[in-house]
Structures are given as structure tokens and as C-alpha cells.
Amino acid sequence: MNNTKRDMKFLRIMSLQGPNIWTYRPVLEAWVDIGELEDSPSNTIPGFNDRLIDWLPSLIEHRCSIGERGGFIQRLRDGTWPGHILEHVTLELQNLAGMPGGFGKAREMDTRGVYKVIVRAWHEEVTLASLHKARELILAAMDDRPFDVAAAIEDLRELAESRLLGPSTRSIVDAADDRDIPFIRLNEGNLVQLGYGAAQRRIWTAETDQTSAIAETISRDKSLTKQLLRDCGIPIPEGYDVESPAAAWEAAEDIGVPVVVKPCSGNHGRAVFTNLTTREEIEAAYQVALEEESGVIVERFVPGQEHRLLVIGGKLVAAARGEIASVVGDGRSTIEHLVDVQLNADPRRGNTEDHPLNFIRIDSAATLELARQGYAAESVPAAGVQVVIQRIGNVAFDVTELVHPNTAAMVALAAKVVGLDIAGIDLVVEDISRPVLEQHGAIVEVNAGPGLLMHLKPASGQPRPVGQAIVEHLFPADANGRIPIVAVSGSTGTTAIAQLLAHLVCLNNQRVGLACRNGMFVGLRQVEAGNRANWAAARKLLLNASVETAIVETGSRELLSEGLAFDRCQIAVLTGIDANEDLSEYAMSTEEKRYNVYRTFVDIVLPNGVAVLNAADPLLVEMRELCDGEVLFFAIDPDLPALAEHRARNGRAVSIENGAIVLTQGSTGIARIDLAELPATGMDTTQILASIAAAWALGMDFELIHAGLHAFTDYQS
Known part of the structure; x- marks a missing residue:
């Protein structure tokens, strides 16, 4: 083969920023044209496999479809194509850059030599860079050209470190994820929203939306902090604010040497001098501490070792000791x-x-x-x-199990006195297992926004689940940060259904957010005009702390090009699948592929949620087995076999019988509305049935639903 023909071209790269047809998590979907390489699987290119494995020996851990360690290497030896190789190399480069490899797929498209390559995207920019590096590496290995693998990995690692959440914030987000609490990153730093809408909470590493600005200001003022602690009977070293080297020495004489000289505001141990005894030492220390530009304190030296005790929500959760x-x-x-x-x-x-x-x-x-x-x-x-x-620093040696109960109570009180929900308490004692007062120890600082790394990755001792403790503080008991989200999709009528449902929810005394093709609404007020059935509008609703229920219309094209803005939903409403829907621009034109598009909505229904499906569409009926929650059918014809079978399972359904809309559970009639009573809404009967079914699935009272139908005013009017 002529080496100049060895190439892989990216035809299209889409960032799917939420659940999609491939997986629940964000991914990049790259359309890759491998050209002439379609005729050259990996086992036909001399030396390629050996070079690739030599450059990336950790590929041995990729199990691939074979399902065992070394599976991907076996696929290379047997012969596989560059699209598949690109998937695995991208994932491995991400892994070597400090991110878990995660999900990946490679699928042939209808055009010969063109593949869809899908890889988990921990951060779009980092994953995109990994994808391009993987292409360069693979082509270099094919052509037996040099490639600096170490430099490529270092570049990706530096990019990842500058873009990804820090490990402290990541520990909180991971703990939230373990509790099925969703999260949204709000900036390129460590500001994160946990939960959606009105149920959200915010963190900025170890600060939360419960961290008082007043308390944080107090904690930065060491003199004020000490005064408040002393007034509450908490042992602190006596000391004075000083404004000159001579005043520092005078304070030391008054207190009695040895003393500590340090800046007035929080400084993470910078310019803190301990056990000073001479005037020369004290005056020299004053000059260095003054460089922090926050004033200088001289205080009594407390013999012992420095400790950092972490208090979260009024409880001691971790403690670390320092070493000289x-x-x-x-x-x-x-x-x-x-x-x-x-x-x-x-x-x-x-x-x-x-x-x-x-x-x-x-x-x-x-x-x-x-x-x-x-x-x-x-x-x-x-x-x-x-x-x-x-002498100060290196506080990274876990001693949590050794802390005396009296000491734990004392530091919890100190955090409460200052007013911090999360506090790092600096305590000096000789023996952390004995009461503080017994050994003349003292609290020397109370810090807002304390570092967590010393507890997550101590230099020695057991790591502590401090991220979990913060999540439990923010979301006690069964709270999960979720609001009801209703996803509305299908072949017809989705905008009308979303709008009628939003009207009904408003009557239920819920502040509803609606994103649909007729605009974005909060309550009954339109906040954005135009087509807002997209990812960006849905995300805005989830960020809005006033929204108590979100209703999101999403079409198949939006799902295929953007993914969903939410990880799971309470209700998914599907009206039907159009057999003639043209999704060729996304290479999804067959019935099976269209089915997989719409099943995504059923896949993400929460276990306590409901899939509201049109029983007149056989493909939607098939989807009932995919739902983690309940299925509620709607259809005009009450005699459909799917409805009869569903009622036999004691399922809920909404249909038409004898000129009335009937809500049933199993064989029991729950409620009915005469069609002749309904005002003109401009909606067809199937759309009204779907809206009623969704409102019922949300737990709305039937009488309120009935009244809402009569009071409905179209959002377009």
C-alpha cells in the first residue's frame, strides 16, 4: 500500500452533553473516514501492532468485546479496523492523562470506510484533544514514524489538570453521584450545582451555599475569632495585634516568651513563626509576617503538634496531624x-x-x-x-480515630461559634487522644473553605470520606436534589402536550419551567421566544432555583445532536414513532435505529418515575419492558390488546369509552370526563389523553386536572 493513502479524516464531531443513544453519560461522537485503510485491518500492516503496544503497553488492560484482560490486543492480532483502534487509543490516552477511560464504541456506517467512534467525554476539550492525539499516534505507528508518546500524554495531562474539577471538589461530586444526585458544573473552576431547580445546592470546593459570608469574614480575622472563642470558654492562646517590631517585642514581654508571630488573616501557614524567645527573632519574624499585608499578631506559644480537624455540619469527620x-x-x-x-x-x-x-x-x-x-x-x-x-505545615497524617470525644465536641462548638457549616480547626496539643484542657492545648485558628486533600489522600493513615460527609450535610436522609422533570417527545403533538401539562402543573401550585418549540416559560411568563426545544433551554430551567417542575420538549434531532440536558427524568411522554421520519443526516434511518433514538427517553425514567406511552404504537408498547419505573398507557381505543394486557397487570391507562375520557387502574375505573364537556383547545383527543396521563403520573388530583382542562388557555394566545 502507498503510505500516503493512510489517513483518517474526521467528517463530523458532535458533543452529546448528556444521556444519548449510546450511554447515560456525555460522549463525543466522531464520524471518521478511514479511506483506503478499510482494506487494511491491523494484522496486515507490518509492525503496526507491535509499535502500538510498545507505545501504549497499558492497552493490555482493555478487555474489549472478548471480555477479558488483553481482549483488545487479541483483536489487534486477529485484525481490526482503525475506527475501533481509534476508540481504544483515545480512551487510553484519557486514562493516562488522569481520567478514567470509560465507555467507548465504534460502529460502521452505511458508507464504506466511514465509522462512528464514540468515547466518554469527561471534559469536551480534553476528550477532543485526546481524540486528535490518538489519530496522530495511530497513523505514526502505521507508517513507522516517530511519535513522542510521553510528550503527548504530558500535554493531555496538563490540559486535564487545568480543565477538570480538582480532587477535593471531585470527591464531593463523586459522593453525590453515588447517591444519584445530579450535578452541573457552573464555571471552569470548582463551582458546582448539586441537584436541579428548586432542589439544588451549590458548592465551591469545601464552601457551600450554607457557608455564611459573615462567618467567613470572622474566620479571616484571627483576633475576632479568638475573642469569640474565648468568650465561649474555648481555650485559645492569648495575644495582641501589633503594628511595629517594637510593639511585637512589648507584646511578647507581656505574654511571656516563647511566643508565636503570624499574619492576622488566613494564610495556610505562610509566615507563621513559633517558639520565638529573643527580641531579634521576634522583630525579624514581624517583618516577614508583615509582608502578608494583613497585620501581625503576637500570641502565646502552645507546646505540642499542629493538628487540623475537619468539622462538617456540626460533627468532627476527620483529623490530621502535622510533622516538623x-x-x-x-x-x-x-x-x-x-x-x-x-x-x-x-x-x-x-x-x-x-x-x-x-x-x-x-x-x-x-x-x-x-x-x-x-x-x-x-x-x-x-x-x-x-x-x-x-515547623508549621505537613499536616497530612491521619489521626481521626485517636481524637478524644471532648476534643471533638470542642472543635464542633468552635465551628458553631464562628458560624461555619464546614470548618478546618487548627489545634495545637501534645497528644490528640487526651482532653485539650488537661494538656494546656489551644485552638489557634478556625478556617473557612478548608482543604480536603489531607483527609482524602493522607501521607499516612486511612483516607476519610469527607466528600460523602459534605453531601450528607447538604442532602440529609432521602433528599436527592431532584425536581420532577417531564420529557415530552414523539412524532406528533408534543408542543401542545407540553403546554397543556405546564398549565395543569401551574394550577397544582408548582412553579413550572417549560422549554418547547413555542418558547421558554417560567410559570405563565414567557422568558424566551422562538424554538426552545433544545439542550440549552432545558439546562437553563435546571439552573433556575425557582423552578419546581421542569417540562422539556425534545425532538429526535436534538437528542442525536446534543444529548439530553438532564441525567434522569420523572416522567417520559412518547406520542409515537413516525415510520417516515427522515433522520438520514444522522445516519439513523432504519426502523431499528429510530426505535433506539426514542427508547432513550424510556431508559432514563427513574425507578419511581413513569413512562407515559401511546398504546396505539406497537414500537412504544415494546418499550415498556425497558422502563425502570411504571408504565402508563394512553390510547383512544380501549380495546387495544396492549391495553387489555396492561390492565390485566393492574396497570394504569387513559382511554376513551362511551364518549368519555376514562382513567383506569387495572379493571377499576378511577375517574371520567365527558368529551362533550371539554372546551375547544385546538388539540386532538390523543394529545389531551397524553396530557391527562402525564398529569396523573405526576400525582395531580383528578378534580384539579378536570378543572384545568376547562381553564386551559393556549400559551400562544
Whole structure:
């Protein structure tokens, strides 16, 4: 084969940002033309398989359709096509960049040599970059050209680290996902909405919508925090705000040395100096602390080790101990070199949130600490001599199980006094397993927005489920952050059904959000005109904290090109599947493929939800077995076999009998409305039946439904 013909071209790439025909999660769907490579499966290209496996040996973990470790490698050896290979290489590059590989598929299209390649998209930009890198890598392996795999992975890793949620926020989101609580990322940082509409809560890493701005301001003012704690009987080190080096020394004399000198506001341990005894040390420390530009405090030195205790919702959930960072001289190396080889070489240290310990720097604080011991960074300590580099920090050694109950109660009270729902309490004691007062310990700081990494990935000890604790704090008991979402789709009448249903829900004293082809509405007010039966409009409803029920009209084309804006729905209404619907632009023209499009709505019905299906459409009747929740049929003809079978199962149905709309459960009639009573609505009978069935599925009272039909005013009027 002529190597110049080896190419893969992306014809189309769609970002499906929610449930879709492939999976429940966001994916990228790429249409890939492999051209002449259709005639060259992997086992016919000399050296290709070996180069690919050598570059990406972790492909051995891909089970593929064979279902066992090494399955994909076997497929390569047997011969498979570039679309399938592109799927697996993209997923593996994502995995090597720090994201789970996840879902993937490759499917032939009607045009020879053109494939749909679908890969899980943890972040659209990162997945798109992985897809392009995978193409370059595969073509290089085919043509026996160099490819810097390590550089490609590093590029993707850097991109992922800059775009994905941080590990602390991710732990909360994952805990919410475990509870089936949906989430929406609100910015490129760590601001996340948990839940939908009026049931939502918000987090910004370890701050929540319950974190008071006043409490956060108090926590940043160390003097005020100490005053409030002291007034409530909580032990704190006495101290003074000072405004000059001389005043710092005067305060130290008044308190009695040794003392601590530190900035007034929260600073994550920066410029904090402990156990100072001389005027020179205190005045020098003052100058460094002053650089934080928040004022300076001199306070009593409390002997012991620094601890960080995490309080969430009034309960202690995790505790970590700090350790003094020091090096041991060898008689040859400078202190600066010893820091690099004895401390910073520890793989637990790093600059990212994946590392529980930070790199140690010889900054102004460390320089002062060394000077107190008679050293500088360039000094060469004698063999066996221990030199302290940093006394504050390295709080990453789990001691949760050791905390004395009295101490746990004390730190919970401290968080409450300041007013924080989530607080990191800095406590200095010699022994965390003994009561604080017994050993003259003290709380030295109360912090808002505390770091979680030390508890999620401690340098030693057991990781703590702090993300789960935050989710349980925000969503107690059976709360799941969900509002009723009604998805309306099908071949005809979906806009009218969505609008009538929205009218009925409004009468039920619910603030309803509606996104349909006639606009977007909140309550009875139109907030956007034009066709709003799309992903963006639905997402706006879910972000709106006033919306208590969301009704979303979604067509097949919107589903195929965008995915759904919500992960699950309470009610799915399907009116029918048009056998003549032309979806050729999405290569979905067969009956089987159209069926798979619309079954997506049934697939995402919650276990306590309802699929409202037209029993006159045999394809929709087939879908009842796919529903995790209940199925409620509607149809004009009460004698349809599907309805008879459904009633025999004690199922609910809405149909027409003897000139009336009849609601039945099994063989029992629940309610009826004479058709002659209904006002002119411009809707056909099937649409009215579907609307009534959906309202019934939402739990609305029949009398209210009846009254609503009479009071219905078309949203277009």
C-alpha cells in the first residue's frame, strides 16, 4: 500500500452533553473516514501492532468485546479496523492523562470506510484533544514514524489538570453521584450545582451555599475569632495585634516568651513563626509576617503538634496531624541540597492537589528558622545533625480515630461559634487522644473553605470520606436534589402536550419551567421566544432555583445532536414513532435505529418515575419492558390488546369509552370526563389523553386536572 493513502479524516464531531443513544453519560461522537485503510485491518500492516503496544503497553488492560484482560490486543492480532483502534487509543490516552477511560464504541456506517467512534467525554476539550492525539499516534505507528508518546500524554495531562474539577471538589461530586444526585458544573473552576431547580445546592470546593459570608469574614480575622472563642470558654492562646517590631517585642514581654508571630488573616501557614524567645527573632519574624499585608499578631506559644480537624455540619469527620520538616546532615551536602534529596524527593510531595505534601522551599520563613539554629541555606551541617526547616505545615497524617470525644465536641462548638457549616480547626496539643484542657492545648485558628486533600489522600493513615460527609450535610436522609422533570417527545403533538401539562402543573401550585418549540416559560411568563426545544433551554430551567417542575420538549434531532440536558427524568411522554421520519443526516434511518433514538427517553425514567406511552404504537408498547419505573398507557381505543394486557397487570391507562375520557387502574375505573364537556383547545383527543396521563403520573388530583382542562388557555394566545 502507498503510505500516503493512510489517513483518517474526521467528517463530523458532535458533543452529546448528556444521556444519548449510546450511554447515560456525555460522549463525543466522531464520524471518521478511514479511506483506503478499510482494506487494511491491523494484522496486515507490518509492525503496526507491535509499535502500538510498545507505545501504549497499558492497552493490555482493555478487555474489549472478548471480555477479558488483553481482549483488545487479541483483536489487534486477529485484525481490526482503525475506527475501533481509534476508540481504544483515545480512551487510553484519557486514562493516562488522569481520567478514567470509560465507555467507548465504534460502529460502521452505511458508507464504506466511514465509522462512528464514540468515547466518554469527561471534559469536551480534553476528550477532543485526546481524540486528535490518538489519530496522530495511530497513523505514526502505521507508517513507522516517530511519535513522542510521553510528550503527548504530558500535554493531555496538563490540559486535564487545568480543565477538570480538582480532587477535593471531585470527591464531593463523586459522593453525590453515588447517591444519584445530579450535578452541573457552573464555571471552569470548582463551582458546582448539586441537584436541579428548586432542589439544588451549590458548592465551591469545601464552601457551600450554607457557608455564611459573615462567618467567613470572622474566620479571616484571627483576633475576632479568638475573642469569640474565648468568650465561649474555648481555650485559645492569648495575644495582641501589633503594628511595629517594637510593639511585637512589648507584646511578647507581656505574654511571656516563647511566643508565636503570624499574619492576622488566613494564610495556610505562610509566615507563621513559633517558639520565638529573643527580641531579634521576634522583630525579624514581624517583618516577614508583615509582608502578608494583613497585620501581625503576637500570641502565646502552645507546646505540642499542629493538628487540623475537619468539622462538617456540626460533627468532627476527620483529623490530621502535622510533622516538623527537618533534614539530617551528612557533613558534605548543603542544607538546600539536603532539602531536595531528603524531603522534596518524596513522591508524596508536589505542587498539585494530587500530592498530600507540598514541596519545601527555603523561603523567608525557612531562612529565619535556619538562622535561629545558626545556619543558612548554603550551610553544610555535620553528619548526624538534625536541622529544622519548617515547623508549621505537613499536616497530612491521619489521626481521626485517636481524637478524644471532648476534643471533638470542642472543635464542633468552635465551628458553631464562628458560624461555619464546614470548618478546618487548627489545634495545637501534645497528644490528640487526651482532653485539650488537661494538656494546656489551644485552638489557634478556625478556617473557612478548608482543604480536603489531607483527609482524602493522607501521607499516612486511612483516607476519610469527607466528600460523602459534605453531601450528607447538604442532602440529609432521602433528599436527592431532584425536581420532577417531564420529557415530552414523539412524532406528533408534543408542543401542545407540553403546554397543556405546564398549565395543569401551574394550577397544582408548582412553579413550572417549560422549554418547547413555542418558547421558554417560567410559570405563565414567557422568558424566551422562538424554538426552545433544545439542550440549552432545558439546562437553563435546571439552573433556575425557582423552578419546581421542569417540562422539556425534545425532538429526535436534538437528542442525536446534543444529548439530553438532564441525567434522569420523572416522567417520559412518547406520542409515537413516525415510520417516515427522515433522520438520514444522522445516519439513523432504519426502523431499528429510530426505535433506539426514542427508547432513550424510556431508559432514563427513574425507578419511581413513569413512562407515559401511546398504546396505539406497537414500537412504544415494546418499550415498556425497558422502563425502570411504571408504565402508563394512553390510547383512544380501549380495546387495544396492549391495553387489555396492561390492565390485566393492574396497570394504569387513559382511554376513551362511551364518549368519555376514562382513567383506569387495572379493571377499576378511577375517574371520567365527558368529551362533550371539554372546551375547544385546538388539540386532538390523543394529545389531551397524553396530557391527562402525564398529569396523573405526576400525582395531580383528578378534580384539579378536570378543572384545568376547562381553564386551559393556549400559551400562544
